[in-house]
Amino acid sequence: MNYIDMHVHTDHSHDCKVPLREMCDTAIAKGLSAINISDHCDIWKWQRCDLYSAAKNSIIDVLDTRAAYHDRLTITAGVEIGDCFRNPKLSRQVAEIEGLDCVTGSVHSVFLDEERYPMASTDFSVLSDERIVEIARRYFEEVREMLELLHPDILAHLTYAARYIKKRYHREFSFMPYLEQLDDIYRYIIAHGIALEINTAYINDNRLPEEDVMLLRRYYSMGGRLITLGSDAHKTENLGNIFPAAHEILRGIGFTHACRFEERMMSRYAL
Ligand SMILES: [Zn+2]
Numbered sequence: 001m002n003y004i005d006m007h008v009h010t011d012h013s014h015d016c017k018v019p020l021r022e023m024c025d026t027a028i029a030k031g032l033s034a035i036n037i038s039d040h041c042d043i044w045k046w047q048r049c050d051l052y053s054a055a056k057n058s059i060i061d062v063l064d065t066r067a068a069y070h071d072r073l074t075i076t077a078g079v080e081i082g083d084c085f086r087n088p089k090l091s092r093q094v095a096e097i098e099g100l101d102c103v104t105g106s107v108h109s110v111f112l113d114e115e116r117y118p119m120a121s122t123d124f125s126v127l128s129d130e131r132i133v134e135i136a137r138r139y140f141e142e143v144r145e146m147l148e149l150l151h152p153d154i155l156a157h158l159t160y161a162a163r164y165i166k167k168r169y170h171r172e173f174s175f176m177p178y179l180e181q182l183d184d185i186y187r188y189i190i191a192h193g194i195a196l197e198i199n200t201a202y203i204n205d206n207r208l209p210e211e212d213v214m215l216l217r218r219y220y221s222m223g224g225r226l227i228t229l230g231s232d233a234h235k236t237e238n239l240g241n242i243f244p245a246a247h248e249i250l251r252g253i254g255f256t257h258a259c260r261f262e263e264r265m266m267s268r269y270a271l
């Protein structure tokens, strides 16, 4: 079986301490055939740090390292560009760095009424139900804006909000009230050839959440066929998390192939 993890972080990301070689050695030990390194480039920080150089350093690390693994593991150079609407020009410059194989677009923070709500560090236990609905709506609006501004190869973790609101804070959360927005996002990515990521982070009972599966069925029924698998690993133990189970679920829905990217060109492999 071909297991390809298209969303992997290394110590070039602020929230990951694992060097590239350690991720590569673990990927081989876990039986993955390829990994795509997608270190963070969180555009909202553009006034504080040199994001362009940081992204470039991650790519250079991959280019310098991959020859040593060429017969055991394919390593591609990606970048996860977050919240690109904070500086679209810089985002596009990062997306054009030489040597990039793949651009992943994501939204990590919601900007609402002059306030920033970083999904990973907002305390959702103290917010009202109404505020959570507003944040979720704005989240999907930002995803839609991001797609138009950046035109990434991959749309990352569309169900990211649930990771925090529901799983970490155990607040009531369902994607049902947002189906109109989600359908609009699906229509856009299908029309523009952008792959939808199945993000397997924070899943520990060895299966995708029911709503995630329902949404994948919905995407499939609308004609969506381009998918990638990404563990979003920041630690070695999360690499390729639940990929065998995810492959089975995807085949059950009707997907026959998943996608990978090299030199910004998509290719497909059988699930
Ligand atoms: Zn992310």
Ligand SMILES: [Zn+2]
Pocket: 007, 009, 038, 080, 232
């Ligand atoms: Zn990530």
